[in-house]
Amino acid sequence: MKRYTALIIILATFAVICQGQRRGRVVPQTIIQLAKPRVAGQMSFEEALNDQKDVVIFNRQTLDRNQIGQLAWAAQGSRKASENLQPALPNNDDSSIQIYIATHEGLFIYQPSENSLLQVNTMDVRNDLAGATGQMRASVSAAGCSFIITAPIRRLATARGRSNRTNVYLQAGHIAQNIQLQAVCLDLGSTTIDEFERQAVSAACKLPRNIDPIYLISVGYPGIQTTPDTDDQKENLPKKAAIIVPSVNFSDQEFFETLKALDAASVQRVIASTRTGVIRGMFGNQTEANALVNQIRVDDYDAIIFIGGTGIIEFTYDSYIMNMVREAFDKRKVIAASSSAPAILANAGILKGIKVTATLSEREVLRKNGAIYTGLPLEQHMKIITCSGPAIAVTFARAVTDAITGR
Numbered sequence: 001m002k003r004y005t006a007l008i009i010i011l012a013t014f015a016v017i018c019q020g021q022r023r024g025r026v027v028p029q030t031i032i033q034l035a036k037p038r039v040a041g042q043m044s045f046e047e048a049l050n051d052q053k054d055v056v057i058f059n060r061q062t063l064d065r066n067q068i069g070q071l072a073w074a075a076q077g078s079r080k081a082s083e084n085l086q087p088a089l090p091n092n093d094d095s096s097i098q099i100y101i102a103t104h105e106g107l108f109i110y111q112p113s114e115n116s117l118l119q120v121n122t123m124d125v126r127n128d129l130a131g132a133t134g135q136m137r138a139s140v141s142a143a144g145c146s147f148i149i150t151a152p153i154r155r156l157a158t159a160r161g162r163s164n165r166t167n168v169y170l171q172a173g174h175i176a177q178n179i180q181l182q183a184v185c186l187d188l189g190s191t192t193i194d195e196f197e198r199q200a201v202s203a204a205c206k207l208p209r210n211i212d213p214i215y216l217i218s219v220g221y222p223g224i225q226t227t228p229d230t231d232d233q234k235e236n237l238p239k240k241a242a243i244i245v246p247s248v249n250f251s252d253q254e255f256f257e258t259l260k261a262l263d264a265a266s267v268q269r270v271i272a273s274t275r276t277g278v279i280r281g282m283f284g285n286q287t288e289a290n291a292l293v294n295q296i297r298v299d300d301y302d303a304i305i306f307i308g309g310t311g312i313i314e315f316t317y318d319s320y321i322m323n324m325v326r327e328a329f330d331k332r333k334v335i336a337a338s339s340s341a342p343a344i345l346a347n348a349g350i351l352k353g354i355k356v357t358a359t360l361s362e363r364e365v366l367r368k369n370g371a372i373y374t375g376l377p378l379e380q381h382m383k384i385i386t387c388s389g390p391a392i393a394v395t396f397a398r399a400v401t402d403a404i405t406g407r
Helices: 002-024 047-052 065-077 090-096 127-130 132-140 153-157 160-185 198-205 231-236 252-266 310-316 319-330 343-348 360-368 390-405
Strands: 030-033 098-103 106-111 118-119 144-153 189-193 212-220 242-245 248-250 268-273 278-282 288-291 305-308 336-338 378-380 384-389
Touching: 002 090, 047 160, 065 098, 065 106, 065 118, 065 144, 065 160, 098 127, 127 132, 127 144, 127 198, 127 319, 132 189, 132 212, 132 242, 132 319, 144 160, 153 160, 153 212, 160 189, 160 212, 198 212, 242 252, 248 252, 248 310, 252 268, 252 288, 252 390, 268 288, 305 319, 310 343, 319 336, 319 343, 336 343, 336 390, 343 360, 343 384, 384 390
Parallel strands: 242 268, 242 305, 248 278, 305 336, 336 384
Antiparallel strands: 030 118, 098 106, 098 144, 106 118, 144 212, 189 212, 278 288, 378 384
16 A cells, blocks of 8 residues: 555656646747837828828838837727727627737737737748738738738637627728728838638648638838830840759759859849858859848749759748749749759649659659659750759750740
């Protein structure tokens, strides 16, 4: 009996220690107290309405916390019964609404009762969020911040019925309108996004299972809207190519032969990677990346070129890269990929029924995604160009350059 009693004491002590250890590993969430919101401005309501317009091009400039706080206050914090910041809402329906804010500093939940931000993620999730928004991805990735309006829609449908669920959608629309009017008063632009992949948004923001995203609003500094070029003007514009290169262990010969061919044809090019500065190839040769891949706008280039190498794995499943490839394909840009890089195009889903080649190691990935793998040194299907490796680098570079320049 004593032996059993001792065993129980030991197990209980062990459980307490383990519980204490689990608690010790919990990372405390950061709470950021926002400045007291401004309740008077220089612009009238009528002026704000008159100046309000949908902005879809942003210049990537970040917003400061005062701007974000004012926008958040307009969204939810302004609707208070008194100075004690208690919400006074019809049927209390949008007490179910929770607003997430994605910025360059991470992901936050706005807490209207304290007028504060609760930081739930220190990672910049805007690119992942952009990947869930289809044709609006360029807007979302370049905006200073995005507001994700969420609510437990499935629970509301079960517990409260359709009328209250509809009321939550109406409240979300009111919130979006307030954010956009406040953006005008702050000399900012905004756009609403009501079509997106809900599961992808939830995954990007790591939303709890019982929470559903129902509305997105991106806010930022407006970019320059360019006037569409006429066909004659396009002919006279210099050709441009974005070369996407792994930050380490890219294929030296494929990269430098492509670079040489583009320069010889006077094609303007930018070298983009996951980091800027010096990057090294598989054989130790160096080049300098002068742009980040998430800064590449497909509309700015005539061709997107992926250089292979063992380091290409960092792009193979990247959501931003996948969306870039799909957009380039939809807009009929030249898309080129050398050696192991065609796997990127396959994972993006643009190679179904298309003849391609690559290193033998990528054969199964290509076939699995519907591509027709030939194993030949070079394949060109309309504007998609692939090659099997460094031995064909010169021919690959010439084919890419000819496709860009229309020779």
